[in-house]
Amino acid sequence: MADSAAARPRPGTARQNVDFPSGEGRAHGYLALPPGGHGPGLIVVQEWWGLTGHIADLVDRFAAEGFVALAPDLYGGPATHDRAEAAELLRKLPAERAVHDLRGAVDFLLGHPALAGDAVAVVGFCMGGGLALRLAALEGDRVAAVVPFYGLPREPDYDYRGLTAHVLGHFGEYDRSLPADVVDEAAILIGEATDRRPEFHFYPAGHAFMNDENQPGSYDDLQAKIAWRRTLSFLRGHLG
Template sequence: MLIHSQIVEFKAEEASTFGYLAHPKGEGTFPGVVVLQEWWGIDTHIQQVTERLAQEGFAALAPDLYRGQVATTVEEAQRLAQQLDRQSALQEIQQAIAYLENSTLVTPNKVGLLGFGMGGSLAAMLASTGHQPGALVIFYGGSGDPNNPSHQEAIQTTNAPLLGIYGGEDETISPEYIRWLEDKLTAYGKEHQIIVYPQATRSFFNTTQDSYRAEDADDAWQHTLAWLRKYLVKG
């Protein structure tokens, strides 16, 4: 499928925010997906994900939460992630969703969230604060505190159908936490699916990292497309 990609500008709290937009060429409307970056920024990987979604028939927008900065080392990524104002980032994500919802490219009320790492955490945060995307896909997001009542409340208030994808060897997220999360989602009656790739580490989907695992990444991509299509296309 032929696609078109460009940098677009939208407003968040009266300030300009930019994002990387990709969509199929031609007339028609498409389901929308907001793609949320790993702690590296809007790098080659995130641009490729956005373009791959467009090739599959989605209008995809990745808001640039770092405002042009892209980390190339772990130290830079840690610094940028720590400096990011989470509340401002959530507002910018909401504006990205609004941009798609108001675009002539996008089927009304059919916008989902796809987040990686830090972006997965932000997607979960937004979905628990009252804004319910049409679908929610999280790749190796953050690990919450099961003993913190607010974390359980966040799960309880999230109504978006959730696909969670994790690596079994991810040192930042324990298998115990993943089991706890799935138990809570089930107990609260939330539409969800949790997939764990036993041999994968964090960022196994990222083609630019040594942690990339092609077979697991390909399988995870098919699950992602199926989830988005189920809730954004067929719903």
């Protein structure tokens, strides 16, 4: 059993307490179990900062709400609050390794004795929002629900045809990095490529309004609470 109260790592490193197969190697992550010891599975995908305290805290919060929650460490150890370092970590992240780690996380959760059900959900933030949608498209019925927060795949014409998950998205009205027309176009593409009608919400907030470490300076406590409650209701509705 993973210790969801694991000691915080030193600055610049991710919190890790599990490892699992990933392609021909192994990946690491942070796992938290619900108070009852079992529940539906949820993968939490990091922002470009890495598996920071903010992401680990979200894993703990989801676990407290009844989910078996896992955040894969896509950078394999480093985490940062510096924009230049984050950009460099992202640049050095091989796309193939990220895919292997995320798909390995799905395998790991679906085989975990604490898991209830035969599918998982994925929640991702910024960079992780785009990766969450990609993972859902790759994994088909093994992902029942996907929730991107202020993030989409980089390709404006991304092919969503493999996606069968229900989709809930959260976006900031004042997010200059992700304009509303780009979000609207993604909703259209998802609807045209699948039998799903994504539920996208816009909030009177900027980018990363859920991040209470406030790296971009746009954390909004009220909007974060609204998005959190919507997310919990959505996940419970589609994971049971």
